[in-house]
Structure formats: C-alpha cells, structure tokens
Amino acid sequence: xxxxxxxxxxxxxxxxxxxxxxxxxxxxxxxxxxxxxxxxxxxxxxxxxxxxxxxxxxxxxxxxxxxxxxxxxxxxxxxxxxxxxxxxxxxxxxxxxxxxxxxxxxxxxxxxxxxxxxxxxxxxxxxxxxxxxxxxxxxxxxxxxxxxxxxxxxxxxxxxxxxxxxxxxxxxxxxxxxxxxxxxxxxxxxxxxxxxxxxxxxxxxxxxxxxxxxxxxxxxxx
Ligand code: G3P
Numbered sequence: 320x321x322x323x324x325x326x327x328x329x330x331x332x333x334x335x336x337x338x339x340x341x342x343x344x345x346x347x348x349x350x351x352x353x354x355x356x357x358x359x360x361x362x363x364x365x366x367x368x369x370x371x372x373x374x375x376x377x378x379x380x381x382x383x384x385x386x387x388x389x390x391x392x393x394x395x396x397x398x399x400x401x402x403x404x405x406x407x408x409x410x411x412x413x414x415x416x417x418x419x420x421x422x423x424x425x426x427x428x429x430x431x432x433x434x435x436x437x438x439x440x441x442x443x444x445x446x447x448x449x450x451x452x453x454x455x456x457x458x459x460x461x462x463x464x465x466x467x468x469x470x471x472x473x474x475x476x477x478x479x480x481x482x483x484x485x486x487x488x489x490x491x492x493x494x495x496x497x498x499x500x501x502x503x504x505x506x507x508x509x510x511x512x513x514x515x516x517x518x519x520x521x522x523x524x525x526x527x528x529x530x531x532x533x534x535x536x537x538x539x540x541x
Contacts, residue, residue, distance in 0.1 A: 322516035324357045324516060325356060325357065325359070325520070325534065325537055325538065326359045326458075326518065327359065327360050327520060328361045332522075335363065340362045340366045340370065341362075341366065343360065343362075343530055344360040346530055347359070347376070347534065348375070348376045353535075354535070361379045361380065367405055371405060377406035378407075379407035379408050380403075380405045380407070380409065381408070381412065381415070382408065382412065383395055383397055383400055383425050383429065383434070385428070400432065407434055409519075410426070411439045413465065423452050426438070426452055426453065436456070437454065437458050437496065438452065439457075439460055439519070441462050443459075446459050446495075450486040451489050456493065459479065459482040460497065461475055464500045466499075468502070470499070470501050470509070471499040472501070473500075473506070476513055480513045480514055483515060495515045496518055496519045497515045497518060497519070498519035501523055503533065503536055503537065504540035506537075507537045508540040508541065511541065
C-alpha cells in the first residue's frame with residue numbers, strides 16, 4: 320500500500336456504533352476517492368463484515384489473535400478477517416496489548432491470508448523489536464498522549480524520527496506510522512516530515528462534529 324496513509328481507528332467509541340460506524344466508513348471512502356489519499360477505516364469488530372461489504376477501499380480490523388482456526392472461543396483469526404473482507408489489521412494496540420509470541424503467530428497467519436499488518440508500539444525499542452517480526456507497518460504511539468489534544472508530532476517529535484531510523488535500520492521494508500493526539504492537517508504533514516508514511520488516529524476524527532471535514536483538511540495537506 321503506497322503512502323501516505325490516514326488510518327482511522329473507530330475504537331469502541333459510542334459515536335460510531337452500528338449504522339454510525341458505516342456512515343464514518345463511507346466518509347473515509349469519499350475522502351479517499353476525492354483526494355487520492357489512502358484513508359483506511361478500522362470499524363468496530365462486530366461491524367467489520369458489514370462495512371467491508373459496502374466499501375470498495377481497504378478496511379482494516381482493530382485486532383487479530385495469534386491462533387489458527389479451532390476451539391478458541393471469543394478469538395478472531397486472520398482467516399476470519401479475510402473471510403469478512405478485511406484487507407488489513409492493527410495488532411498490539413496499547414489498549415489491546417498482545418504477548419510477543421502471539422504477535423509473531425498472528426503476523427504469520429496474516430501473511431498466509433494476505434492481510435496487511437500494522438503492529439503498534441509505545442516507544443523506540445519496542446518499535447525496533449516489532450520491526451524485526453516483519454509486519455507491513457509499525458505504528459508508534461506514546462500511550463500518555465492517546466486521546467489527548469497535543470499531537471505526538473508536537474509533544475514528542477523525536478519518538479517519531481527515532482522510530483523511523485530504528486525501523487529502517489532493522490527492516491527497511493517495514494513502513495512507519497505515528498499516532499496519538501493527531502487532530503488536523505498540520506499534524507499529519509508534520510508526521511510525514513518526520514519520516515512517517517502516515518498516521519494512526521481516532522478521537523480527532525471519530526469525535527469530531529464533522530468527521531468528513533476533518534479528514535478533508537488532513538488529506539488536503541498531503
Ligand atoms: O489508534 C489510534 C490511537 O490510539 C490514537 O488515538 O484519539 O489520540 O487519535 P487518538
């Protein structure tokens with residue numbers, strides 16, 4: 320997937336439950352098609368298949384488990400994501416952490432199913448370790464800035480540039496995203512200037528009065 324990317328994580332926000340989740344996903348698609356910037360919705364898991372069925376752009380899941388098909392009640396396999404029509408998935412989000420060997424197993428299953436992978440990390444050493452596992456992307460997000468008003472690109476730009484350097488040195492085929500507090504076009508272009516291929520964000524779009532307008536502002540700067 321070519322850069323730049325704006326990945327929109329719907330999390331479990333009430334603003335995007337059920338039909339409102341589909342509405343935001345359709346806005347992501349409209350902005351993506353109008354601007355040529357890749358805007359990727361990550362809807363709530365129960366809405367994944369329904370959203371995938373209505374959209375023609377790539378849709379990602381918010382998580383996947385490191386188990387194969389079988390007796391694993393409540394788990395989500397890479398095969399199930401592929402069956403639902405998902406093109407990619409987040410893993411190890413700081414609100415949904417995984418053990419290293421589960422991340423590794425999930426990455427293998429995703430590779431086998433052709434699912435794009437984006438592993439989240441909380442700092443530079445973890446970004447380096449995650450890059451060594453060979454995902455498509457590593458997304459660095461300082462947990463203390465998540466959901467806040469100050470973008471990682473303003474509060475802690477070095478975590479982005481140092482992650483870019485660490486990931487490039489470890490596995491140059493892995494892309495880097497950054498996230499936490501990203502709210503507007505200025506934050507998105509700052510992320511790209513720091514060397515990231517895009518951003519992973521949530522509240523700035525999901526909780527906005529006019530999410531489509533925020534997405535258009537972000538895309539317009541790229
Ligand atoms: O997955 C995106 C994320 O954790 C950042 O959230 O609300 O700070 O954009 P937010």
